[in-house]
Amino acid sequence: MTINILFAAKSERWDSYREPLTTALDKTGLDYDLRPDFPPEQVDYIVYAPNSSVQDFRPYTNLKAVLNLWAGVENVVHNKTLSVPLARMVDHGLTQGMVEWVTGHALRQHLGMDTHINGQDGKWRTQVPPLAKDRPITILGMGALGQACAAALTTLGFPVTGWSRSARTVPQVTTLHGPDGLKTALETAQILILLLPDTPATTDILNADTLAQLPRGAVVINPGRGPLIDDAALLAALDSGQVGHATLDVFRTEPLPKDHPYWAHPKVTVTPHIASATREGTASEVIAENIRRGEAGEPFLHLVDRSLGY
Numbered sequence: 139m140t141i142n143i144l145f146a147a148k149s150e151r152w153d154s155y156r157e158p159l160t161t162a163l164d165k166t167g168l169d170y171d172l173r174p175d176f177p178p179e180q181v182d183y184i185v186y187a188p189n190s191s192v193q194d195f196r197p198y199t200n201l202k203a204v205l206n207l208w209a210g211v212e213n214v215v216h217n218k219t220l221s222v223p224l225a226r227m228v229d230h231g232l233t234q235g236m237v238e239w240v241t242g243h244a245l246r247q248h249l250g251m252d253t254h255i256n257g258q259d260g261k262w263r264t265q266v267p268p269l270a271k272d273r274p275i276t277i278l279g280m281g282a283l284g285q286a287c288a289a290a291l292t293t294l295g296f297p298v299t300g301w302s303r304s305a306r307t308v309p310q311v312t313t314l315h316g317p318d319g320l321k322t323a324l325e326t327a328q329i330l331i332l333l334l335p336d337t338p339a340t341t342d343i344l345n346a347d348t349l350a351q352l353p354r355g356a357v358v359i360n361p362g363r364g365p366l367i368d369d370a371a372l373l374a375a376l377d378s379g380q381v382g383h384a385t386l387d388v389f390r391t392e393p394l395p396k397d398h399p400y401w402a403h404p405k406v407t408v409t410p411h412i413a414s415a416t417r418e419g420t421a422s423e424v425i426a427e428n429i430r431r432g433e434a435g436e437p438f439l440h441l442v443d444r445s446l447g448y
Contacts, residue, residue, distance in 0.1 A: 141170040142180050142297065147187035147207060148176075155207075157420045159185070162426035168433060183429055188213035195219040202432050205425050207416065209283070210363070211442050212336045228440040229283045229424050231417035236333075239361060239413040240287045241294070243385045244329055247357045248273050248296075270295035276327035278304045278320075278343065279334035279362060280313065282440070283414070287331065299323050303339065324351040329359065336363035346371040355382040361413030364389040369400075376405045387413040 145152055145159070152174045163170050174281045176196035186192065187207045195201065196219045203223045206214065211226050246252070249267050256261060275291055277284045280302040288298045299312045301323040306313050314323045320343075324330070330352060334340045344358070345368040358381055360367060369390070375381040385407040386400060392411055401407045428438050 139169070141168055142176055142182050142334070142381060143170055143172045143429065144176045144181045144184045144192075145172060145174045146184050146192040147174075147377050148188040148190065151187060154418050155422060157427060158422040162422040163429070166426050166430040168430060170429070176321045183432065184212065193217070193219075193279075195221070203428070203438060206442075207421065207425075209414070209416070210336065212363075216440055223444045224437055225428050225438045226440045227416055227421060227424060229416050229421040231420035232414050233283060233286045235417075236283050236361060236414035237286050239387070239409075240331055240333075240359065240361055241290050243278065243359050243407075244275065244291060244296075244331070245294075245381060247329060247359075247385070273299065273328050274299065274326045275325045275329045275331065277331045277333055278302075278323070279310055279332065279368075280311075281333065281335070284333040287312075287333065306391070320348070321351055324342065324348055324422050325353070327352055327356055329357045332358070332360040332362040332366050334362050334366055342368040342371075343367045344368065344372065347420075349375040349380060349408055352380065354380055356380075357382055358384040358386075360384070361387040364392070373399055373403065376403060381405070383395075383407070385409070387411055 152435060156269050160172060169210050178418055179199050181198050182199065182200060184204045185207060196224050197416060201222050201339065204214070204220060204224060205354065208226050209232060211224060214220065215224060240343045248270065250265070253263055273389045275296045275298055277288055278301050280300040284300060285308050288300055288308060288311045292298050299314060300306065300308055301314045301320055306317045313341065314320070332344065334343065347373055348422050358372065372381065372384060376384060383405050385411065387409045394408060395399060400408050424439065431438055
């Protein structure tokens, strides 16, 4: 029997995904029909972007799973009409992109590169940075992206502490969880990297109180989600010197408005949500494998725990 796969996303996404997704599905040997439009009752799987027109899943009476095109699921996980398994996108291209961005910006701050890049003024600045072993890094969020970044940073010699809401064990990483663990994780973080999901429990997790728990002059790097940070509190901490620099890739409003204080602040680096992006080729392979697994009765990859919201 033919498997009907609905591609529910903006038209430009269909244009870019059609060929690589067809190629990936062909490799599975499945008999399938992939289209951007089907009668709802005929659909077996939805390849899904949360900003698509599909918001009510009740008409999809034969639906087996929703396969998210995005790493973030906060815009769909609480949809009460969704009763089938939901899989997030964990694409090795996306993961590698995040690792490279995080490592690059962590090294930039660790080595004090800006001093020399911006200091071509004839002054001979001889300050030597510490070795990585003397620069503790904390990562808030020990999901797939957090663990991948932690692995890269520990390989470089940084002592890494990872915090998550629930207990995790990660090789070569000091792992902490819960409110008490968060305080401990922040107190040693000369570089703080935010890779938490956007949930009610993580909104404004970096606020006036938690920023005050950081070592004075700590660096904040946020490629995770904009709402993790109380913007007013971060700006105040930058102005006071409590935070030495913030490199921000994600924001509550995107694109970041031209008049936002972050643009002009001398201690802020803004990047335009480029830390990690889903690559059509590798993402298509993940989607095709999940459909193969669904048809074979095997567990889906990267299944979302709906009770936790991520």
